[in-house]
Amino acid sequence: MQFPPEVLRVLTDPRTIIRDDKVGVPFEIDRPVYEQMNKVLKEMGGAWDGRKAVRAHVFPYRIEEFMRQCLTAGEYPSKYEQGWFPTPPSLVMQICDLAGICAGMTVLEPSAGSGAMTREIARRGGVVDAVELDSRRAEVLREQGDCRRVMHGDFLDLDPLDYTEEGFDRVVMNPPFAGGLDHIQHALGFMSDDGILVSVMSNGLMWWSDKATVEFREMVEEVGGEIEALPEDAFAVCGTNVRTCLLFLPGYAGSRLQTYDWLLRQPRQLDLFAAA
Ligand SMILES: C[S@@+](CC[C@H](N)C(=O)[O-])C[C@H]1O[C@@H](n2cnc3c(N)ncnc32)[C@H](O)[C@@H]1O
Known part of the structure; x- marks a missing residue:
């Protein structure tokens, strides 16, 4: 959900105090703007505390870093709009640690949102390519400037062999929860044989019986991967209690993962119509 422009102006005013679990506006604003802001902050999980010592919207979690991400993106996840849940900072760290990202590695973030993960990957020296379906978020990613390449488009439509000349060392992702497994399986086609994929997904991955x-679970076990439940409040900072898990999928030569190198080894279809 996009911030109404007036609310964005107030929240990005340098006088506004966004600290720990509180958002406070210590200056006069018009009543209609306050009402709009109150509505937005409530949708994000905050509640007005009018006591003299507080006079701020108070959240049940630390809002500071998360609000920074939302204000940069110009949007916030609300209970009325599913789909964009920026990965909270502590989880970003956990994912990057698990993926073992270090300087010089090539990393793909195939549903990059407004760059919660690309920022940390670049900070660790990773060379990151990002794909994002939403044009405004893709623009935020470009402005952020930490990716080698930002592609605006549908990741599921990309052919790995057209997209890159070699497989990525790492793939890290937090795809949309609807169709998350399709995103993960498609992303494997961009990873090199000895790469690692780490993904957040709906915790249905642990028990769905289709x-x-x-x-997929059998394959994860066979290659020595792991699926671990994340705490129930892992995304509470985004105002949602969606239950999630973390997938760790290591590649190696000879595994049956359908990686980029695996795709390269498949016989290419003869182009019967190619000019002689
Ligand atoms: C759960 S959010 C996560 C964003 C980001 N990965 C992060 O960790 O903060 C999922 C993102 O995937 C994007 N997305 C959804 N479908 C996509 C697709 N087919 N191709 C690329 N991006 C997609 C959404 O626009 C959204 O920004």
């Missing part, structure tokens, strides 16, 4: 999910 054929695709069951086979």
Whole structure:
């Protein structure tokens, strides 16, 4: 959900205090603007505390870093709009540690949002390419300037062999929860044989009983990967209690993961119509 322009102006005013679990506006604003802001902050999980010593919207969690991400993106996740849940900073750290990202590694973030993960990957010296479906978020990623390449488009439409000349060392992702497994399986095609993929996903990945999910879990076990439940409040900072898990999928030569190198080894279809 986009911030109404007047609310964005107030929240990015240098006088506004966004600290720990509180958002306070210590200057006069018009009543209609206050009402709009109150509505937005409530949708994000805050509640007005009018006591003289507080006079701020108070959140049940630390809002500071998260609000910074939202204000940069110009939008916030609300209970009325599912889909964009920027990965909270502590989880970003956990993902980058698990993926073992270090200087010089090539990293793909295939549903990059407004760059919660690309920022940390670049800070660790990773060379990161990002894909994002939403044009405004893709623009935020470009402005942020920490990616080698930002592509605006549908990741599921990209052919790995057209997109890159070699597989990525790492793939880290927090794809949309609807169709998350499709995103993960497609992303494997961008990873090199000895790469590692780490992804957040709906914790249904741990128990869904449909054929695709069951086979996927078998494959994860076979290659020595892991699926670990994340704490129930992992995304509380985004105002949602969606339950999630973290997938760790290590590649190695000879595994049956359908990686970039695996795709390269497949016989290419003869182009019967190519000019002689
Ligand atoms: C759960 S958010 C996560 C954003 C980011 N990865 C992060 O960790 O903060 C999912 C993002 O995937 C994007 N997205 C959804 N479908 C996509 C697709 N088919 N191709 C690329 N991006 C997509 C959404 O616009 C959204 O920004």
